[in-house]
Amino acid sequence: MMGFPGSGIPLLLVLAFLGPCFFGVARTSSTPAPESEMLLHESYAGKSEFRTVNRKELGSCLNPSPYLAVNVSTGGAPIPDEAFLKVTVSGVLKPDKSDWVAMITPSNSSVSGCPLSGVNYVETGDLANLPLLCHYPVKAQYLTSDPGYMGCKNTGCGKRDASGACQARTCAATLTFHVVNFRTDVEFVLFSGGFGTPCVLKRSGAIRFANPAKPLYGHLSSTDSKATSMRLTWVSGDGKPQQVQYDGGKSAASHVTTFTQDMCSIAVLPSPAMDFGWHDPGYIHSAVMTGLQPSQSYTYRYGSDSVGWSDKTTFRTPPAGGSDELSFVIFGDMGKAPLDPSVEHYIQPGSISVAKAVAKEIQTGKVDSIFHIGDISYATGFLVEWDFFLHLITPLASQVSYMTAIGNHERDYAESGSVYVTPDSGGECGVPYESYFPMPSVAKDKPWYSIEQGSVHFIVISTEHEWSEKSEQVFEQQIFILFHTGDVITFLKTLFVGHRPMYSSHGGLLPNVDSNFVASVEPLLLNYQVDLVFFGHVHNYERTCAVYQSKCNGIPKKDASGIDTYDNSNYTAPVHAIVGAGGFSLDNFPNKELRDDLNPVILNDIRCTSVNNIFLDVQIKGGTWSLSRVSEFGYARVHATKTDMLVQVSSSTFLHGQKSTSKTESD
Ligand SMILES: [Fe+2]
Numbered sequence: 037m038m039g040f041p042g043s044g045i046p047l048l049l050v051l052a053f054l055g056p057c058f059f060g061v062a063r064t065s066s067t068p069a070p071e072s073e074m075l076l077h078e079s080y081a082g083k084s085e086f087r088t089v090n091r092k093e094l095g096s097c098l099n100p101s102p103y104l105a106v107n108v109s110t111g112g113a114p115i116p117d118e119a120f121l122k123v124t125v126s127g128v129l130k131p132d133k134s135d136w137v138a139m140i141t142p143s144n145s146s147v148s149g150c151p152l153s154g155v156n157y158v159e160t161g162d163l164a165n166l167p168l169l170c171h172y173p174v175k176a177q178y179l180t181s182d183p184g185y186m187g188c189k190n191t192g193c194g195k196r197d198a199s200g201a202c203q204a205r206t207c208a209a210t211l212t213f214h215v216v217n218f219r220t221d222v223e224f225v226l227f228s229g230g231f232g233t234p235c236v237l238k239r240s241g242a243i244r245f246a247n248p249a250k251p252l253y254g255h256l257s258s259t260d261s262k263a264t265s266m267r268l269t270w271v272s273g274d275g276k277p278q279q280v281q282y283d284g285g286k287s288a289a290s291h292v293t294t295f296t297q298d299m300c301s302i303a304v305l306p307s308p309a310m311d312f313g314w315h316d317p318g319y320i321h322s323a324v325m326t327g328l329q330p331s332q333s334y335t336y337r338y339g340s341d342s343v344g345w346s347d348k349t350t351f352r353t354p355p356a357g358g359s360d361e362l363s364f365v366i367f368g369d370m371g372k373a374p375l376d377p378s379v380e381h382y383i384q385p386g387s388i389s390v391a392k393a394v395a396k397e398i399q400t401g402k403v404d405s406i407f408h409i410g411d412i413s414y415a416t417g418f419l420v421e422w423d424f425f426l427h428l429i430t431p432l433a434s435q436v437s438y439m440t441a442i443g444n445h446e447r448d449y450a451e452s453g454s455v456y457v458t459p460d461s462g463g464e465c466g467v468p469y470e471s472y473f474p475m476p477s478v479a480k481d482k483p484w485y486s487i488e489q490g491s492v493h494f495i496v497i498s499t500e501h502e503w504s505e506k507s508e509q510v511f512e513q514q515i516f517i518l519f520h521t522g523d524v525i526t527f528l529k530t531l532f533v534g535h536r537p538m539y540s541s542h543g544g545l546l547p548n549v550d551s552n553f554v555a556s557v558e559p560l561l562l563n564y565q566v567d568l569v570f571f572g573h574v575h576n577y578e579r580t581c582a583v584y585q586s587k588c589n590g591i592p593k594k595d596a597s598g599i600d601t602y603d604n605s606n607y608t609a610p611v612h613a614i615v616g617a618g619g620f621s622l623d624n625f626p627n628k629e630l631r632d633d634l635n636p637v638i639l640n641d642i643r644c645t646s647v648n649n650i651f652l653d654v655q656i657k658g659g660t661w662s663l664s665r666v667s668e669f670g671y672a673r674v675h676a677t678k679t680d681m682l683v684q685v686s687s688s689t690f691l692h693g694q695k696s697t698s699k700t701e702s703d
Pocket of ligand 1: 410444
């Protein structure tokens with residue numbers, strides 16, 4: 037979440053937010069690389085100049101120890117597709133708490149100090165203390181991560197006299213770095229001077245991945261409502277078409293794409309994605325498996341004989357649109373986090389626990405599909421982070437359909453066609469997002485679609501593209517709605533899914549709800565009798581009454597087991613739920629009196645269970661629409677039949693096992 041409401045925000049305001057140092061961003065110069073170096077630093081995608089612009093003379097520290105060494109635990113061997121590398125710094129004469137190690141890629145990235153690079157982090161909303169190098173390092177750790185470093189618990193000897201006595205006692209530290217195969221070679225660089233004024237002490241030398249072309253991170257998505265075909269998308273350093281082999285003998289060739297300079301940047305707002313945060317994405321392969329049956333399991337692998345094959349994985353197709361039932365998981369704002377003690381750009385602390393919990397749900401075989409509704413990886417222009425995110429979700433997304441909606445952190449940027457002109461995408465402007473997550477949309481940069489799975493009709497919108505009454509997006513979505521609710525399949529539950537919410541009690545510095553968006557789109561929800569609305573963007577869980585124009589048209593009643601039950605047999609208004617607690621640091625609610633004695637109304641049809649029976653009855657912006665609030669990491673799981681829809685929210689209280697999971701996990 038980060039952004040300003042309204043489409044007419046002046047650029048000047050954005051610049052003011054970024055601070056006075058904005059205009060002083062240091063852009064790096066281009067220096068041709070020697071031919072041998074060019075060979076070493078092989079490009080895995082298209083050829084372009086800007087991927088090598090970050091070359092500068094290295095800074096040096098004064099009087100470095102002559103005994104310094106940086107050794108990596110591979111012992112000279114190439115890195116496998118995933119590893120926890122032990123990096124040992126030895127030969128230190130005087131440990132200093134400002135000593136740190138960066139993991140850089142490719143190994144020719146500029147490690148000079150660029151103090152104003154901090155602006156590039158701020159541009160995407162990240163205010164953390166991070167290394168200010170001229171090219172973004174993948175991750176970094178202070179040597180104090182090794183508790184024995186400052187006290188010199190691990191000693192060595194740099195120099196001995198003729199008798200063998202040590203004349204130069206040295207200290208060492210060992211750090212752990214988690215790495216996944218992002219294709220380009222890696223180097224560990226030892227610095228002193230902290231993150232702000234770094235100088236280079238020693239480098240490890242480049243280490244390559246064992247197979248930079250390895251097909252990795254396969255993830256599935258539905259292509260239409262029939263559930264007889266599934267798209268698989270994966271990444272490789274190889275640009276030749278590969279194949280997905282499935283169902284005991286069938287195969288489909290991949291369509292290969294990549295992206296280079298086709299993102300966005302403007303002169304007064306230089307984009308990290310185009311330079312400071314650039315990382316070669318390799319090639320993105322996508323193939324459609326056809327001739328499948330709905331709700332059936334299939335085994336597949338992807339790759340080629342020349343670059344290797346993935347492991348075999350089993351997936352299940354979702355139920356066909358119009359069939360009896362559907363179970364799905366939905367969340368927003370997940371992102372990623374390091375699996376080691378490193379600092380990285382834009383860490384989402386709940387992402388790992390939520391991803392693991394969803395993976396566990398998948399293992400039960402009771403989840404048909406996943407919906408991730410915006411703010412996907414938070415790479416926001418620091419492109420190597422897409423690989424880490426894809427690695428995180430592969431256990432989930434390789435087994436069931438992983439459907440997405442676009443968020444501000446994938447799309448927004450000035451002069452790029454986004455409704456909101458904040459620099460939240462870091463200059464990506466949806467290009468990496470649409471490359472990695474091809475959805476059944478009508479065209480590029482029109483990331484809205486409708487799809488049916490089981491008894492649910494999903495309308496997935498982009499809150500970042502024009503949504504006014506006459507907009508292309510709204511027109512197309514209305515057509516879909518009319519088609520399906522007219523006379524074809526009238527029993528379907530209609531879910532409206534997007535990123536930015538219409539109702540949120542979270543305060544915060546910036547408003548989370550755009551009144552223009554609400555005024556334009558909310559009437560459609562009522563007109564077309566949308567049952568349930570899911571949004572993210574705000575990092576918590578909140579559920580409303582059946583609400584329209586901030587008034588409760590319908591109030592749920594608790595059933596015998598204490599579950600809030602809404603009656604949609606006499607439709608009054610949609611129920612809204614924010615499910616943005618998928619990983620980003622949580623947003624709290626204002627401190628209001630809680631109570632759980634809402635006046636009951638006879639309702640049935642849609643049920644929402646509650647985690648702690650936390651119900652609020654407070655006046656918020658003139659309404660009493662906020663019924664349930666949970667500020668914990670988690671996700672919603674929904675089971676929909678032709679008559680009922682049960683919504684449960686599994687929160688971090690349960691993820692961390694602090695409460696019995698034998699009870700109804702919910703809300
Ligand atoms: Fe957001």
